Amino acid sequence: MTMPSKTTKPTVKLMNDGMHLRVEPKEFCLRDLTDRNNDPTCIQLSKGGVRSAQAMYRWVSENQAAVAGMRFNEVTDEMEKRGIKYHRFCAMD
Numbered sequence: 001m002t003m004p005s006k007t008t009k010p011t012v013k014l015m016n017d018g019m020h021l022r023v024e025p026k027e028f029c030l031r032d033l034t035d036r037n038n039d040p041t042c043i044q045l046s047k048g049g050v051r052s053a054q055a056m057y058r059w060v061s062e063n064q065a066a067v068a069g070m071r072f073n074e075v076t077d078e079m080e081k082r083g084i085k086y087h088r089f090c091a092m093d
Contacts, residue, residue, distance in 0.1 A: 012060050018071040023060045027053050031091070032072035041091040042076060052085045059084070 012023045020031045027049070032040040044053040059082060060067050067075065079086060 009057070012057070012064065014060070014064065014068045016068060016070075019075060021060065021067070021075065023053075023057050025054060025057050026050050028056045028060075028086075030072065030075055030086075034072070037092065038090040039092045040072065040088065042079075042086045042088045045085050045087050048085065055082060056084050 009025045012021075014021045015033075018032065018034050020033055022029045027044055028042075030042040044050070044056070056079065059078075067078075070078070076086070076088070
């Protein structure tokens with residue numbers, strides 16, 4: 001008897017001169033590439049972050065072309081408008 005295979009959703013990766021975004025159904029990471037001194041980064045919240053990650057995955061998957069042209073702050077502004085909760089921090093060494 002074979003077990004049914006689980007279909008996994010692919011990771012979405014977008015990058016431009018201003019940001020790098022990796023989104024999976026249960027997590028995401030957004031990095032600002034213009035500020036090399038502070039390395040601003042956004043990730044999903046540890047509490048309740050799965051719902052935000054799922055909403056982020058759905059939004060990015062459906063709007064890849066538009067999101068690919070956005071800057072870091074434009075993405076975070078859109079996340080706030082959509083109620084996607086995130087943790088923002090400086091990831092410098």
